[in-house]
Amino acid sequence: MPTKLRAVGSQEQELRALLNEVPDAQVVCRTRHDWPFDKARPGRVLPRGISARPQADGTALIVETCGRCGTERRYLTGAGGRLDEISTARYHHPADWVKIPREFRAGPRVFRREQFRRLEEQLSVLVARAVAQAQAEKVPVVCQGPPPVPAVKFQGGIA
Numbered sequence: 001m002p003t004k005l006r007a008v009g010s011q012e013q014e015l016r017a018l019l020n021e022v023p024d025a026q027v028v029c030r031t032r033h034d035w036p037f038d039k040a041r042p043g044r045v046l047p048r049g050i051s052a053r054p055q056a057d058g059t060a061l062i063v064e065t066c067g068r069c070g071t072e073r074r075y076l077t078g079a080g081g082r083l084d085e086i087s088t089a090r091y092h093h094p095a096d097w098v099k100i101p102r103e104f105r106a107g108p109r110v111f112r113r114e115q116f117r118r119l120e121e122q123l124s125v126l127v128a129r130a131v132a133q134a135q136a137e138k139v140p141v142v143c144q145g146p147p148p149v150p151a152v153k154f155q156g157g158i159a
């Protein structure tokens with residue numbers, strides 16, 4: 001048992017050390033990239049950051065680049081540029097991208113927490129100001145958490 005606890009603790013320390021190496025843009029992008037396709041609308045000019053590169057075999061590579069971290073998302077069309085045969089996406093990260101091994105299971109929640117940790121100073125000031133203002137105005141601070149579950153009375157009888 002103590003061995004397992006030690007292993008978990010050391011894994012957390014390893015993850016912490018890796019997270020410390022992650023650039024700010026990557027922390028945000030691990031929860032959501034800034035893809036140009038997300039801003040594209042039918043009938044309008046495509047946003048910057050989307051390009052097509054013809055390939056020797058007659059297909060084309062459609063590339064979009066994240067506006068925040070520089071990761072590229074690439075799709076390959078079918079022959080002659082057929083979009084109805086588009087491949088699944090492949091990702092190419094920038095050189096400073098910190099790889100975190102799968103064993104750490106560092107998903108979006110881990111990076112959202114890391115984002116909050118890095119913004120702790122600014123967020124603390126924001127929260128303190130809001131609380132102070134509410135107290136000065138004597139506005140009751142309302143809990144925005146989930147509503148309490150109402151008690152259910154048993155109304156059925158035994159058939």
Ligand SMILES: [Zn+2]
Binds near residue numbers: 032034070071
């Ligand atoms: Zn990104």
